[in-house]
Amino acid sequence: MCYAYSQKEDIPGAETINVTIRLDREIKENAEKLFDDFGRDLSAAVNIYIRQALRQGKMPFEICDRFFGEKNQARLRRSIAHAETGQVTVHDLLED
Numbered sequence: 001m002c003y004a005y006s007q008k009e010d011i012p013g014a015e016t017i018n019v020t021i022r023l024d025r026e027i028k029e030n031a032e033k034l035f036d037d038f039g040r041d042l043s044a045a046v047n048i049y050i051r052q053a054l055r056q057g058k059m060p061f062e063i064c065d066r067f068f069g070e071k072n073q074a075r076l077r078r079s080i081a082h083a084e085t086g087q088v089t090v091h092d093l094l095e096d
Helices: 025-037 042-056 070-084 090-095
Strands: none
Touching: 025 042
């Protein structure tokens, strides 16, 4: 989904505040370069992100953890099924 952001969407007379966030220097610099290519600055990008989160009532993208990824979960299910057969040695468990 593509979201077109415009300053016109700002609520007239709405009060703005400053917010301080911490980023790794390299992340900040790379993000600034990327958003500059979109014609936006870091502040606008953060505003777009927060507005999308509020509109959707959730993170506007999926957050993935490798442990919970499909491949790893499938591997864990296979390992559990194998272990439940009772034919697993301590060596097998250490190898997995």
